[in-house]
Amino acid sequence: MELKQDPQSTNGNRVTGEPGKAGGATVPPLRRIVIESETAPIHVSDAVLTPDAFQDPNAGVLIDQEAESVWVEQRMRTEALSIAYGGKVAVNEVSLEVNSGEVLALIGPSGCGKTTLLRSLNRLVELTPAAKRTGRIMLDGESVDDFDVTHLRSRVGMLFQQPNPFPMSIFDNVAYGLRERGSKRPRKKELEPIVVDALERAGLWDEVSNNLSHPALALSGGQQQRLCIARSLAVSPEVLLLDEPCSALDPISTAIIEETIVGLRSEVAIVIVTHNLQQASRVADRVAFMYLGDMVECGAAGQVFGAPAAERTKEYIGGGFG
Amino acid sequence: MTPPSVNPPLSAEEPAENPQPPKRRPVKVESSWSIMDRIGLGLAWAAGVTLCVIAGAIVIYMAYKGLQYVNWEMITTAPEASLDQSASGGFLDPILGTLLLTVIGILIAIPVGVAVAVWLTEYGRPSGLARAVESGVEIVAGTPSIVLAIFGLLIFQQSFMGLFSFTAEGGAVFGRSFITAGVMMSLVALPMVIGATREALNTIPRHVREASYALGKDKATTIRRVLLPSARSGIATGATLGMGRIAGDTAIVVILLGASMTITPEEGPGGLLRGTGSTLTSYVYNNSPAGEGNAPEKAYAAAFVLLLIVIVLNALVGLIGRRNKPQWN
Numbered sequence: 001m002e003l004k005q006d007p008q009s010t011n012g013n014r015v016t017g018e019p020g021k022a023g024g025a026t027v028p029p030l031r032r033i034v035i036e037s038e039t040a041p042i043h044v045s046d047a048v049l050t051p052d053a054f055q056d057p058n059a060g061v062l063i064d065q066e067a068e069s070v071w072v073e074q075r076m077r078t079e080a081l082s083i084a085y086g087g088k089v090a091v092n093e094v095s096l097e098v099n100s101g102e103v104l105a106l107i108g109p110s111g112c113g114k115t116t117l118l119r120s121l122n123r124l125v126e127l128t129p130a131a132k133r134t135g136r137i138m139l140d141g142e143s144v145d146d147f148d149v150t151h152l153r154s155r156v157g158m159l160f161q162q163p164n165p166f167p168m169s170i171f172d173n174v175a176y177g178l179r180e181r182g183s184k185r186p187r188k189k190e191l192e193p194i195v196v197d198a199l200e201r202a203g204l205w206d207e208v209s210n211n212l213s214h215p216a217l218a219l220s221g222g223q224q225q226r227l228c229i230a231r232s233l234a235v236s237p238e239v240l241l242l243d244e245p246c247s248a249l250d251p252i253s254t255a256i257i258e259e260t261i262v263g264l265r266s267e268v269a270i271v272i273v274t275h276n277l278q279q280a281s282r283v284a285d286r287v288a289f290m291y292l293g294d295m296v297e298c299g300a301a302g303q304v305f306g307a308p309a310a311e312r313t314k315e316y317i318g319g320g321f322g
Numbered sequence: 323m324t325p326p327s328v329n330p331p332l333s334a335e336e337p338a339e340n341p342q343p344p345k346r347r348p349v350k351v352e353s354s355w356s357i358m359d360r361i362g363l364g365l366a367w368a369a370g371v372t373l374c375v376i377a378g379a380i381v382i383y384m385a386y387k388g389l390q391y392v393n394w395e396m397i398t399t400a401p402e403a404s405l406d407q408s409a410s411g412g413f414l415d416p417i418l419g420t421l422l423l424t425v426i427g428i429l430i431a432i433p434v435g436v437a438v439a440v441w442l443t444e445y446g447r448p449s450g451l452a453r454a455v456e457s458g459v460e461i462v463a464g465t466p467s468i469v470l471a472i473f474g475l476l477i478f479q480q481s482f483m484g485l486f487s488f489t490a491e492g493g494a495v496f497g498r499s500f501i502t503a504g505v506m507m508s509l510v511a512l513p514m515v516i517g518a519t520r521e522a523l524n525t526i527p528r529h530v531r532e533a534s535y536a537l538g539k540d541k542a543t544t545i546r547r548v549l550l551p552s553a554r555s556g557i558a559t560g561a562t563l564g565m566g567r568i569a570g571d572t573a574i575v576v577i578l579l580g581a582s583m584t585i586t587p588e589e590g591p592g593g594l595l596r597g598t599g600s601t602l603t604s605y606v607y608n609n610s611p612a613g614e615g616n617a618p619e620k621a622y623a624a625a626f627v628l629l630l631i632v633i634v635l636n637a638l639v640g641l642i643g644r645r646n647k648p649q650w651n
Contacts, residue, residue, distance in 0.1 A: 122536060124532055124535060124536060127532065127535070150538040150539065150540055151538065152538075153535060153536050153537065153538040154537065154538030157536060157537070158532075158533070158536035160529040160532065160533060161529070162527065162529055162650060163650075164527065164529050164530045164533045164650055166530070166533075166534070166547075166548045166551075166552075167548075167551055167552045167648035168551065176534075176537060176539075176547070177537035177538060177539070179547075180539065180543050180547065217648050217649065217650075228533065231533075231537065232536075232537065235537060235538060241536075
């Protein structure tokens with residue numbers, strides 16, 4: 001079974017990271033290896049350590065087949081990004097690329113800094129007064145610090161662990177981001193096509209088309225989360241950050257959300273933080289494994305799950321810790 | 323209560339029925355309580371029941387006394403100055419006075435209270451100032467209303483406050499009017515509004531705020547469009563509680579609303595607000611054996627009506643609290 005890396009991807013199968021001394025624990029030094037995707041296709045059967053959960057050959061392949069038809073382009077980039085809370089380093093010198101046309105999954109044990117990294121991309125981490133950031137974050141070649149923060153956040157949307165629609169109607173929820181942008185409040189008629197489009201893209205339109213004026217909090221948890229996706233999409237973001245978006249949902253809702261995520265990646269760059277490795281393998285094109293603030297490994301999903309280069313990744317994927 | 327002797331035979335039988343005895347020991351509930359715990363439980367239970375009995379007694383006694391005397395005519399006629407109880411009229415004006423004063427007080431308390439609560443919850447910087455504001459709210463909440471009333475009179479009798487009440491020919495400012503009493507009454511309701519609004523804002527999860535920020539909204543928009551609508555039922559609960567406090571306060575009325583039993587508007591614009599009057603509380607006080615009127619029957623009737631108003635307000639609090647409260651997971 002061949003897992004072909006998309007030739008457009010500039011980030012390829014890359015393993016970065018320095019020999020770690022994370023959390024005082026001695027970990028074996030990492031080999032720095034670069035696998036060129038065209039020249040070195042990875043065979044799942046060759047994987048050194050393949051947990052049972054990832055032996056379903058369809059998961060990776062399906063996505064990679066689709067990926068060939070998707071235009072991959074860099075949207076965001078972090079350069080030696082470090083974030084500390086007080087004296088505690090949560091993210092340590094992480095360099096990462098976020099591309100449109102693919103889903104990037106951040107995995108790692110609790111407290112490894114993946115959510116902090118995600119929240120730094122739309123500068124939400126600044127809401128924590130103790131947080132201190134060094135290093136650069138670029139959006140389309142411009143530093144995010146040069147953006148007006150409200151403008152940045154309308155270009156980099158976010159979805160949270162818990163569905164959190166606002167206590168207003170379904171329509172008003174989706175229109176929320178579009179309203180109050182300038183001095184002139186757009187009329188409902190002007191907003192309607194955008195709202196309908198966003199709900200369609202989030203896969204919710206069929207279920208709510210007849211009751212747009214109903215309160216959003218009366219929807220089911222899965223519908224609420226898709227409404228939150230629609231709410232983010234309505235402001236046409238270039239990047240969508242998902243912070244464990246299915247952790248509060250049942251398996252059926254999770255499957256629908258995952259389908260929505262995979263469907264969206266051709267238009268929006270998606271970064272998803274997840275604890276669920278199977279979910280990461282189902283939706284992600286590229287996977288970054290973090291451990292105690294370090295970016296241990298970042299590469300194509302098939303490579304990270306099939307043939308992880310770093311010992312720590314192997315242990316995590318194999319259930320060694322976490 | 324299970325006597326301790328019942329348990330040993332039970333546990334002794336079990337191995338016979340079941341070859342593998344369960345590892346869990348038989349649970350003794352009451353018998354493991356110490357005597358002090360039992361006394362404590364008994365006292366707590368008795369205190370609760372006593373409170374119920376007292377509340378029931380108040381309502382039943384006031385209903386018994388009030389219903390005996392209250393009638394439609396009493397509610398719909400104004401008080402008359404007369405030593406004869408049959409000719410001293412009803413208490414329409416005090417009812418209207420109670421309503422008017424409550425509305426004035428709460429209309430001032432809601433915007434101020436909500437603003438303070440929003441600042442404390444959402445901004446609260448510098449923290450020293452926030453602590454000072456919190457202490458200020460606690461001091462206002464703890465100040466007896468008679469002290470507020472005297473303080474209000476001190477303020478509103480200043481000549482530059484002449485706008486708010488009757489000014490005598492010599493230039494002396496009376497200081498007593500619906501508006502001056504309403505301003506001080508708002509201080510009685512303010513802690514209720516602030517407390518309930520803060521509680522409502524604090525129950526909104528942080529990620530709901532962040533969801534608004536993540537859509538490119540600033541703090542002011544988030545507060546106005548997401549947080550305050552979410553806190554609506556909390557604000558309404560606080561306002562209703564505050565209205566109950568205003569309707570039931572006597573000291574501010576006696577000192578700041580003037581001594582007339584009827585509503586007496588001043589001349590000129592806003593005359594009603596600048597005029598004096600009475601409320602059900604001051605009417606009850608004046609007609610009780612301790613007051614000038616000494617018409618206990620009417621005092622009972624008015625007290626019953628006042629109790630009804632406050633009970634209705636409390637019932638509204640319960641209703642509002644249950645309804646329209648956004649629930650996030």
